[in-house]
Amino acid sequence: MQFRGKKSKSWKKLKLHARNKRCHICSYPLRKTAVFIWDIKSQQANQIKCINCLTMYDCEFEITNVGIVREVAYSWD
Ligand SMILES: [Zn+2]
Secondary structure (H helix, E strand, C coil): CCCCCCCCHHHHHHHHHHHHCECCCCCCEHHHHEEEEEECCCCEEEEEEECCCCCEEECCCCEEECCCCCCCCCCCC
8 A cells, every 4th residue: 555645634633643642432542553544535544443443533533433332331321
């Protein structure tokens, strides 16, 4: 995979989030669980995904897809 959009704004933001934030859902530090999602249409990474719970975030760190909560399944009850 080529990272042509490497220096794009959204890529930089995503990288910052991946380095500094914790996943909202499973609260793992994203530097351990984040993978970058490559968007073919715009030719850049525009989302990150937490591989622990599969939650996806966009470059503003808004959740775009809620993943599976494994370890804290009943915390919202
Ligand atoms: Zn997570």
